[in-house]
Structure formats: structure tokens, C-alpha cells
Amino acid sequence: MPDAILEFEGFSAAWRGRKVVGDVHWTVPRRSLCALVGPSGVGKSTLLRAAARLNDGLPGWRTEGQLRVAGVPCADFAPAELRRRVGYLSQKPVVFPRSILDNAVFGLRYTGRAAGARLVDAGERALKSARLWDEVKDRLGESALGLSVGQQQRLCLARALAVEPQALLLDEPTASLDAVSQSAVEETLRELKTRLAIILVTHSVGQARRLADSIAYLHPDEGTGRLVETGPAAQVLDRPADLRLCGFLAAAGEPSDNGRNPMERRIK
Amino acid sequence: MLQWLRPAEIRAEKAAKSLLLAAGALGLAAAAAVVFFIGVESWPAWREQGAGLILGGEWSVGEGRFGALPMLAGSAVVTAVAFAAALPIGLSAAILTAEFLPARSRPLARFLLEALAGVPSVVYGLMGIAVLVPWLQRGLGLLTGRTLLTGGLVLGVMILPTLAAVAEDALRAVAREKREAGWALGLNRIETLLHCVLPEARAGIAAAGLLSLGRALGETIAVMLLVGSLDRLPNPWYDWLVPGQTLTSKLGREAVEAAVGSPQYHALAALALILLVVVAGLTLLGQRLSRVEGAAR
Amino acid sequence: MRRLRESAALAVLLAFAAPAFLLPPLLLGWITLRGAAAVDWDFLSRASADFGAEGGVYYQILGTGVLIAGAALAAGPLAWALAILRRVYLSRANIRRLDLALYVLNGVPSIVFGLFGYLCFVHALGLGVSWPTGSLILGLMILPTAAVAAAEGLDAVPRERIEAAEALGLLPWQVIRSVHGPAGLPALATGLALGLARAAGETAPIFFTAAVFSGVDFPRSWRDPVVALPTHIFTLAQEAADPAALANAWGAALVLVALIGSFSALSWLLRARARGAIHA
Numbered sequence: 001m002p003d004a005i006l007e008f009e010g011f012s013a014a015w016r017g018r019k020v021v022g023d024v025h026w027t028v029p030r031r032s033l034c035a036l037v038g039p040s041g042v043g044k045s046t047l048l049r050a051a052a053r054l055n056d057g058l059p060g061w062r063t064e065g066q067l068r069v070a071g072v073p074c075a076d077f078a079p080a081e082l083r084r085r086v087g088y089l090s091q092k093p094v095v096f097p098r099s100i101l102d103n104a105v106f107g108l109r110y111t112g113r114a115a116g117a118r119l120v121d122a123g124e125r126a127l128k129s130a131r132l133w134d135e136v137k138d139r140l141g142e143s144a145l146g147l148s149v150g151q152q153q154r155l156c157l158a159r160a161l162a163v164e165p166q167a168l169l170l171d172e173p174t175a176s177l178d179a180v181s182q183s184a185v186e187e188t189l190r191e192l193k194t195r196l197a198i199i200l201v202t203h204s205v206g207q208a209r210r211l212a213d214s215i216a217y218l219h220p221d222e223g224t225g226r227l228v229e230t231g232p233a234a235q236v237l238d239r240p241a242d243l244r245l246c247g248f249l250a251a252a253g254e255p256s257d258n259g260r261n262p263m264e265r266r267i268k
Numbered sequence: 269m270l271q272w273l274r275p276a277e278i279r280a281e282k283a284a285k286s287l288l289l290a291a292g293a294l295g296l297a298a299a300a301a302v303v304f305f306i307g308v309e310s311w312p313a314w315r316e317q318g319a320g321l322i323l324g325g326e327w328s329v330g331e332g333r334f335g336a337l338p339m340l341a342g343s344a345v346v347t348a349v350a351f352a353a354a355l356p357i358g359l360s361a362a363i364l365t366a367e368f369l370p371a372r373s374r375p376l377a378r379f380l381l382e383a384l385a386g387v388p389s390v391v392y393g394l395m396g397i398a399v400l401v402p403w404l405q406r407g408l409g410l411l412t413g414r415t416l417l418t419g420g421l422v423l424g425v426m427i428l429p430t431l432a433a434v435a436e437d438a439l440r441a442v443a444r445e446k447r448e449a450g451w452a453l454g455l456n457r458i459e460t461l462l463h464c465v466l467p468e469a470r471a472g473i474a475a476a477g478l479l480s481l482g483r484a485l486g487e488t489i490a491v492m493l494l495v496g497s498l499d500r501l502p503n504p505w506y507d508w509l510v511p512g513q514t515l516t517s518k519l520g521r522e523a524v525e526a527a528v529g530s531p532q533y534h535a536l537a538a539l540a541l542i543l544l545v546v547v548a549g550l551t552l553l554g555q556r557l558s559r560v561e562g563a564a565r
Numbered sequence: 566m567r568r569l570r571e572s573a574a575l576a577v578l579l580a581f582a583a584p585a586f587l588l589p590p591l592l593l594g595w596i597t598l599r600g601a602a603a604v605d606w607d608f609l610s611r612a613s614a615d616f617g618a619e620g621g622v623y624y625q626i627l628g629t630g631v632l633i634a635g636a637a638l639a640a641g642p643l644a645w646a647l648a649i650l651r652r653v654y655l656s657r658a659n660i661r662r663l664d665l666a667l668y669v670l671n672g673v674p675s676i677v678f679g680l681f682g683y684l685c686f687v688h689a690l691g692l693g694v695s696w697p698t699g700s701l702i703l704g705l706m707i708l709p710t711a712a713v714a715a716a717e718g719l720d721a722v723p724r725e726r727i728e729a730a731e732a733l734g735l736l737p738w739q740v741i742r743s744v745h746g747p748a749g750l751p752a753l754a755t756g757l758a759l760g761l762a763r764a765a766g767e768t769a770p771i772f773f774t775a776a777v778f779s780g781v782d783f784p785r786s787w788r789d790p791v792v793a794l795p796t797h798i799f800t801l802a803q804e805a806a807d808p809a810a811l812a813n814a815w816g817a818a819l820v821l822v823a824l825i826g827s828f829s830a831l832s833w834l835l836r837a838r839a840r841g842a843i844h845a
Contacts, residue, residue, distance in 0.1 A: 281736045281738045281739075284738035288646050291650060292655070294643065296663065298708070299666035302681045305685055306677065359581075360581035360582035361586065368575070380585075381585055381589070387593075388768070390795045391821065394798055394814055395592065397802050425588060457571065457575075458574040459567075482672060486673075486674025516676050519677075520769060536680070537684075548673060555668055
């Protein structure tokens with residue numbers, strides 16, 4: 001089994017003629033968490049959605065280059081197959097108008113992977129992984145719409161985990177959450193990255209520092225997002241090789257390790 | 269390693285897709301079948317008589333001559349009367365509801381306007397027969413109260429709800445800014461209406477008119493009961509207090525009588541084809557107009 | 566001067582608009598008045614006799630019920646399938662074709678449906694004058710209404726919800742079962758109720774294809790015709806000279822209008838619930 005789970009090779013995506021992300025060369029190893037950072041609107045979400053092939057039906061959407069999952073090119077899969085290996089979570093939690101348990105086991109039930117008692121057990125396991133079980137175990141039958149945003153997002157996480165993917169694509173999962181929910185999700189991610197490959201899009205450099213094993217930086221280049229630097233987290237954050245990443249980190253108000261801001265560190 | 273797509277799933281997906289596509293084909297086929305059947309069955313009549321079918325003034329089964337002119341004239345008269353009656357009333361009601369009534373009363377007004385829409389045509393026919401026919405007969409000293417005018421008047425009441433409702437929708441769809449522009453210029457309500465609102469709502473009101481026209485032309489039962497069922501051209505052309513015949517009433521009366529495959533049968537199919545083409549055309553046009561207006565927004 | 570013109574114009578508007586608001590209560594009241602004289606429990610529960618001059622409309626009510634139940638069965642699943650097909654599988658071009666077919670179908674006058682039914686179902690397919698023929702024709706008539714309503718219900722489902730299901734690896738058919746289907750059903754029900762309200766009152770499509778005036782009570786087989794309210798009223802109306810027949814016609818008319826009214830009310834209720842279900 002090849003070590004890398006997600007490999008982008010010369011991957012570009014264009015929409016209505018405009019190249020949204022260009023020439024991405026990137027390898028995300030299994031059982032690690034890679035944070036994808038960059039300024040707003042650069043294309044981080046788009047890259048993630050492209051990886052899950054969620055934009056396939058959109059008119060005017062074109063991709064080039066290769067994306068391989070566990071060594072197999074994406075294009076060889078049916079989209080449904082790909083998404084069972086690679087889970088995706090959107091920024092805003094999208095919950096189905098059903099009970100909490102039904103939401104958690106949604107994927108398992110409708111793909112026919114489990115039924116009856118096995119379904120309920122799987123749901124319990126998923127909810128525990130997402131650290132939501134204790135809060136909902138007494139009201140599994142209630143509508144999921146009654147949960148808070150933070151709980152809904154964790155429910156979506158549980159739902160994605162229930163289908164047992166090999167990798168997870170998370171698009172700013174804690175962006176709309178309060179501090180308590182955010183730390184619960186981060187706890188979960190810390191545990192998950194020992195089992196799965198995770199790409200975490202985040203606008204919070206602090207979150208990247210807390211969770212990431214490696215970091216990839218997407219920089220806007222005349223409307224096209226390009227991956228200009230990747231590497232181990234500590235290295236990229238403290239001694240960024242690319243000047244543009246320095247600028248980004250400085251603007252993000254990155255606290256330095258010895259009182260000097262990232263620009264100073266780089267120059268030194 | 270889990271199996272990613274099970275064969276059972278793939279089978280189910282394919283089966284579902286095939287079933288749905290079959291349903292789609294069935295839907296398309298049904299629409300095509302109606303037009304096709306009527307067209308094919310009417311072909312012998314067209315071949316036999318050509319334009320004589322439309323222009324001929326006499327419909328005689330015995331002599332094998334089938335002229336649709338009295339029916340066309342009858343349909344035209346009845347529809348014209350209905351439209352002339354319904355348009356001023358319906359449009360005024362629409363304008364009143366959309367522009368002058370307070371917002372609170374609007375639901376009630378709409379309810380009143382549309383309340384009669386659900387009354388079936390046979391009940392309209394009954395009302396016409398029980399009330400209008402004797403009244404006209406006695407009041408105007410006619411031989412019979414079943415005339416083209418009677419049919420037209422009742423038809424007017426029938427299309428009134430649709431006309432008023434669709435027109436009111438069109439008026440309400442006009443953006444608030446257009447009215448405010450008028451008020452800002454110092455125009456009063458009537459002037460704003462005439463110069464700012466009505467021009468904007470033109471397409472929607474035209475749509476309302478076309479849809480009602482289509483409905484009037486296609487109406488059968490009420491007309492059958494009230495129009496007199498006599499194949500004759502109004503003579504003079506403006507004398508409508510006489511019995512007559514419309515395309516729909518003719519079809520209603522003779523459809524069962526004609527032996528399948530006889531010349532009469534083919535001629536009736538030809539009448540149905542004319543009716544179908546005109547009404548479907550009007551309805552499509554009306555629908556397109558009301559959508560264009562919506563799209564332009 | 567302008568003020569005077571405005572008031573005059575308003576008065577004219579009011580005068581012209583008045584009939585539109587006054588006729589409905591007038592006519593409905595008239596129907597109720599004349600009909601109530603004839604309707605009582607006996608009327609509703611007895612069979613008609615003496616060619617309608619006596620007795621009630623029990624079997625006519627049942628006949629109408631059978632026809633519209635059949636129409637719902639014929640149109641419902643097909644309308645649902647068409648709506649799903651349109652939303653999930655069809656290309657833009659094909660959607661336009663399907664919409665065109667539905668619009669054409671919607672514009673066909675009811676007598677032409679009757680004629681088509683007579684030619685195609687009664688003769689060509691050999692179904693004869695029977696209640697299935699009537700149900701098929703009525704079903705065809707209400708198909709566009711039901712399909713359009715269902716399609717609107719499906720369109721109301723937020724895009725993110727569909728994507729969330731797809732992101733879990735569900736195949737299109739599974740997304741239909743889990744997301745689209747449940748969303749489309751309430752809207753379909755609304756459309757069906759609306760269509761059935763119309764179908765219940767239709768005379769032309771059934772009066773030479775499914776309904777007879779007398780000689781039948783409850784259909785016992787696939788080939789039996791029925792007696793129905795609209796055709797009953799139609800035939801009685803033609804004997805308007807006979808006051809007994811006329812009175813019964815009014816009674817039947819009241820029953821029919823009440824039936825249609827309740828279906829309309831049902832569709833209203835369902836529409837309100839459907840809207841609630843989407844935004845739940």
C-alpha cells in the first residue's frame with residue numbers, strides 16, 4: 001500500500017475559462033493532518049471540492065492534471081466511490097431534517113452498508129469519535145435541527161466518520177463555531193489524525209500551529225491559486241522559505257517564538 | 269478493505285435510472301399520442317375536402333359534406349362575447365386589488381376573485397339553463413333562450429376568475445420602484461397606473477388574456493347546454509340572439525354518434541385538430557409571455 | 566380638475582370591478598340555496614331512480630370517487646417520476662422538451678381529451694366504456710399539474726443538502742431515495758389535490774368514455790362503466806322542463822361543488838404543510 005493517500009500532480013481547475021487553482025503538486029501522507037492555508041478567496045475551498053469531485057456537474061468546470069487516492073487516479077473512480085474513500089465536510093454544517101441518529105447513520109443506511117442493530121452501533125461509535133455522544137445519547141430520536149451550530153458540525157463530522165473513509169477533507173470546520181465547540185472539534189481532529197489523512201482548510205494560523213503535521217500555502221497569483229510552499233508545520237511557520245508566505249503570516253499576526261515577527265525571522 | 273460499490277447497488281442504480289427514463293418517455297409519448305391520434309384520424313377529411321372543411325358553410329352527414337364555418341363562426345362569437353364581458357371587469361378587479369385595496373384585504377379579495385374558479389362547467393351550464401335561458405327568452409321575447417349570446421355571457425363568467433387572478437399577479441409583479449417613480453413626479457394614483465404600471469405589466473396582462481381566450485375556446489359542456497346546437501351562421505353577422513354551434517359543442521353532440529371510420533368521424537377529428545392547435549397555441553403563447561416577463565425581472 | 570378626473574376614474578373602476586366580487590357570493594349562494602332544497606341524508610345515500618327525477622346520488626358520488634381515485638393512481642407515480650427525472654438526470658435540452666410536452670398536454674381542451682380517449686382507449690386499445698378508461702383520461706389531464714407541482718417541490722430543496730448526501734458517497738438513486746423523494750412527495754400531494762379538484766368536475770372527458778346515465782351501480786369489474794356526478798347533472802340539466810329533475814340536478818350540483826371545494830381546501834392545506842416541511 002503506497003504511503004501517500006492523496007497526491008496532486010500538476011492539478012489545475014478552471015471555471016468558465018478562468019483558472020481557479022493552478023499546477024498543484026502536493027502529497028498528503030496517510031495518518032497525518034495537513035493544514036491548507038492562504039488568504040480569503042484564493043481557492044482553498046475550491047481545491048477541496050475539486051478533490052471530492054463535487055463540482056463535476058457544474059457547467060464550465062474543467063480540471064487538468066492528476067489526483068490520485070491511494071495510488072489510483074481519481075478519474076478512474078465513479079464519483080460516489082471516491083467520496084466513500086474521501087470524506088468532505090463543508091464550512092457550514094448541513095444537517096438533514098431528521099433525527100440525530102438518522103443523521104449520523106445517513107451514509108451507512110442509504111448506501112446499504114448496514115441496517116438494524118448494526119446501524120445503531122455504528123452510529124454510536126461515530127458519535128463517540130466526534131465527541132458528541134454524551135451530549136445526545138438521551139435524545140437520539142430528536143430532530144437534529146434542534147442542536148446548536150457547534151453540535152451540528154460535530155454531527156456532520158460523525159456522519160462523515162461513520163462511512164469509515166481513508167481521508168477527510170475539512171473546509172474550515174470551526175469557522176462558525178464558538179470557542180467550546182471549536183476546542184471539542186480540535187480534540188477530535190487530534191485523535192483522528194493518527195488514523196486518517198486529513199486536509200484541513202483553515203484561516204486560523206493558530207489552529208494550523210496547534211493541529212498540523214504539515215502545512216501547505218496557497219497564494220493568489222493573478223486570480224489563480226498556486227501552491228507555493230509545503231512542508232513540516234514547525235518549519236513552515238517559523239522559517240518560511242517563501243517571502244509571500246512570510247507576508248501572509250505577518251498579516252495574520254503570527255506570534256513569533258522570540259519576539260520577532262515572521263518577516264524579521266526570515267530576514268535574519 | 270471495504271467494498272466500495274457493491275454490485276447490488278450498481279444494479280439498483282441502473283434499474284432506477286431506466287425506470288425513470290421510461291417514465292419520461294411515457295410522458296412525452298402521451299403528449300405526442302394525443303396530437304398524433306387526432307391528426308391521423310382527421311387526415312382523410314383533409315384529403316377529401318381540403319380547405320372546404322374550413323370554409324364550407326354546411327355540415328351534412330347525409331350528403332357527406334362537412335363545412336366547419338358555422339362552428340368556427342360560433343366559436344368566434346361566443347369567445348368574443350365572453351372576452352368582451354370578462355376583460356373590463358376582470359382587469360378592473362385586478363387593478364383595484366393590486367393598486368388600491370389595502371394589503372389586509374388582499375387575501376379576501378383574491379379569495380373572492382378565485383372562488384368561482386373551482387365551479388365545474390356543468391354547474392355553470394345548469395345555472396345558465398335554469399336562470400339565464402328562461403330570463404332571456406321571456407325578457408326579450410325570443411323563440412328560445414339558447415343562443416350564442418347566452419353561451420358567451422356564461423362563458424364570460426367562467427373565464428373571469430382566471431383573467432382577474434393572472435392579471436393581478438402581473439400587476440403585483442411590477443416592481444415598487446416604478447410606482448414610486450410616478451409618485452415622485454407628482455402623479456396621482458390613476459396617472460401612475462396608466463403611465464408607470466400598466467406599460468410594465470403589459471406582457472403579463474396579455475398572458476392573462478391569452479390564457480383566458482384559450483380556456484374560452486376549449487370550453488365544451490356549458491356551451492353545449494346553452495348555445496342551441498344549430499349549425500348555422502349568424503345572419504346578419506351581428507345577430508347573436510340566435511342559436512348556433514361552436515367547435516366544442518359540435519364535437520360534444522356528435523362524437524358518439526359517428527361510426528368509427530366514417531367520413532363524419534374523420535371530419536369531427538378534423539374539428540378537434542383545429543381546436544387543439546388553436547387552444548394549445550394560445551396557451552403556450554400565454555405561458556411564454558408570462559415567463560418572459562418573469563425572466564426579464 | 567385632476568382630482569375630479571381621478572375620482573371619476575376610480576368610480577368607473579369600482580363599477581366595473583364590482584361584478585367580479587359580487588358574482589361569486591351570489592352564484593355560490595344561489596347554488597347552495599337551490600341545492601340545499603334537494604339535499605338531505607336520503608339524497609346522499611340512496612340510488613337514483615326514475616331517470617334521476619327521484620332518489621339520490623349515492624352511486625354517482627361513489628362513481629366520481631372511483632374515477633378520481635383511479636386518476637390519482639395513474640397520474641401520481643408518473644408525475645413523481647417525471648419530476649425526479651427532470652431534477653436529477655435530464656440535461657437542459659431534455660428538460661425543455663419535457664416541459665414543452667407537459668405544457669402542450671395542459672393546453673388540450675377537455676373535449677379533445679374525451680375524443681382521444683374514445684379513439685385510443687375505448688376503441689384502439691379495446692378498453693371499452695369503463696371506469697379504467699375514464700381514470701386514464703383524467704389522469705392524463707391532471708398529469709401536468711401534478712408533475713409541475715412536484716418539480717417545484719424538488720427545486721425547493723437547498724443545493725447544500727443534496728451535496729451533503731452526495732459527499733457521503735451516495736449514488737444518484739440513493740440521493741433520490743433519501744433527499745429528493747421525501748421532499749417531492751408533499752408537493753406532489755398538493756398538485757394531485759389541485760388536479761383532482763378539477764378532474765372531479767369534468768364531464769366531457771368521461772361522458773362517452775367511462776360514464777353512463779343509468780343502469781349501473783357500483784362497478785364490479787375492469788370493464789364496467791360508472792355513473793358520475795357531472796354526467797348526472799348534465800343529463801338532468803337537459804330535462805330542465807321537469808321541475809323534479811331540475812331540483813335533483815341542483816342537489817347533485819351542490820354535492821359536486823362541495824366535493825371540489827374540499828379538494829381545493831385540501832390542496833391549500835397540503836401546500837402550507839409542504840412549505841413547512843422544506844424549511845423544517
